[in-house]
Amino acid sequence: MTAELIRGPVVEKAIRDEIVKEVYEIREHTGKRPGFSIILVGDNPVSRTSAADKEKMAEELGYYSVVNNFPATITQEELIAVIGKYNNNKEIHAIRVQLPLPDYLDERRVIEAVDHHKEVDALHPANMGNLILGEEETYIPIAPLACFKLLQFISYDLNGKHAVVVGRSNIMGKPMSVLLLQQHATVTTCHSRTTNLSEICRMADVLVVAIGRPQLVKKDWIKPGAVVIDVGLNRVGDRVLGDVDFEEVSQKAAFITPPGDVGAMTDTMFMLNTLESFKRNL
Numbered sequence: 001m002t003a004e005l006i007r008g009p010v011v012e013k014a015i016r017d018e019i020v021k022e023v024y025e026i027r028e029h030t031g032k033r034p035g036f037s038i039i040l041v042g043d044n045p046v047s048r049t050s051a052a053d054k055e056k057m058a059e060e061l062g063y064y065s066v067v068n069n070f071p072a073t074i075t076q077e078e079l080i081a082v083i084g085k086y087n088n089n090k091e092i093h094a095i096r097v098q099l100p101l102p103d104y105l106d107e108r109r110v111i112e113a114v115d116h117h118k119e120v121d122a123l124h125p126a127n128m129g130n131l132i133l134g135e136e137e138t139y140i141p142i143a144p145l146a147c148f149k150l151l152q153f154i155s156y157d158l159n160g161k162h163a164v165v166v167g168r169s170n171i172m173g174k175p176m177s178v179l180l181l182q183q184h185a186t187v188t189t190c191h192s193r194t195t196n197l198s199e200i201c202r203m204a205d206v207l208v209v210a211i212g213r214p215q216l217v218k219k220d221w222i223k224p225g226a227v228v229i230d231v232g233l234n235r236v237g238d239r240v241l242g243d244v245d246f247e248e249v250s251q252k253a254a255f256i257t258p259p260g261d262v263g264a265m266t267d268t269m270f271m272l273n274t275l276e277s278f279k280r281n282l
């Protein structure tokens with residue numbers, strides 16, 4: 001068997017086209033558009049590039065965006081005051097405080113200062129809690145949302161399937177497991193202390209891997225015909241490798257995502273959640 005590819009850029013393009021259409025139509029009727037603010041502290045080149053990429057995408061999609069880069073001398077109180085300003089700004093529907101913050105700042109307190117209605121990364125305890133409760137007024141965190149969109153793209157029915165998620169981070173593995181459960185899959189969540197990891201993976205109809213270990217998952221870990229979503233984004237030399245050995249595993253799975261494709265969808269997922277926040281405010 002040679003797996004069919006689930007291409008992140010193809011799914012992402014379809015979602016972006018939908019966003020552009022929807023934003024245009026809403027602007028025509030209301031004169032309003034979605035807006036977000038990105039707050040950076042210190043001089044982290046990766047964070048800066050990420051913010052610049054989002055500003056560029058905002059222009060393409062018809063969003064309003066504002067980026068603030070503060071020196072690593074800003075106090076926690078000053079930072080929280082800036083967040084408060086955006087909490088009250090009606091043009092801003094999403095606030096991203098770019099992580100990691102410098103060590104002297106309390107990340108948790110800073111995230112909790114964001115109005116959870118505008119905290120579209122779903123790191124705020126209110127959003128995480130609402131996600132577990134299955135409340136609609138929350139957001140699906142960005143990386144699990146990308147995985148979910150990929151499964152939707154192939155019209156995969158999760159009902160009654162065994163889904164195995166490898167990784168239990170707050171940002172990816174845990175919310176992914178909750179989402180799959182809400183779609184009526186039977187879910188097993190694995191982590192670094194899991195024994196018999198390969199055996200458990202072999203039972204998966206759907207295998208989602210998010211561990212940051214290049215090519216750990218091998219062909220003999222895969223149930224024939226499984227769907228494999230590889231979230232891993234590992235730079236090894238000048239190559240981007242997934243957590244799954246793509247060459248081997250694509251010989252056994254029915255569907256597979258190429259290395260890096262999930263990670264490359266995350267900016268578009270941020271835009272999708274910002275649009276969701278905007279629509280709730282209309």
Ligand code: NAP
Nearest residue numbers: 143167168169171172191192193210211212231232233263
């Ligand atoms: P993370 O916070 O480092 O969490 C890694 C998880 O993998 C932990 O739960 C850890 O278990 C588990 N793990 C590590 N080694 C393992 C092993 N050998 N066997 C089984 N489980 C193992 O990472 P993350 O943020 O979830 O990201 C995971 C990967 O996805 C990375 O390659 C990252 O670049 C990529 N990615 C992340 C995002 C995102 O939004 N976070 C987006 C796109 C791509 P313990 O809990 O027991 O330590």
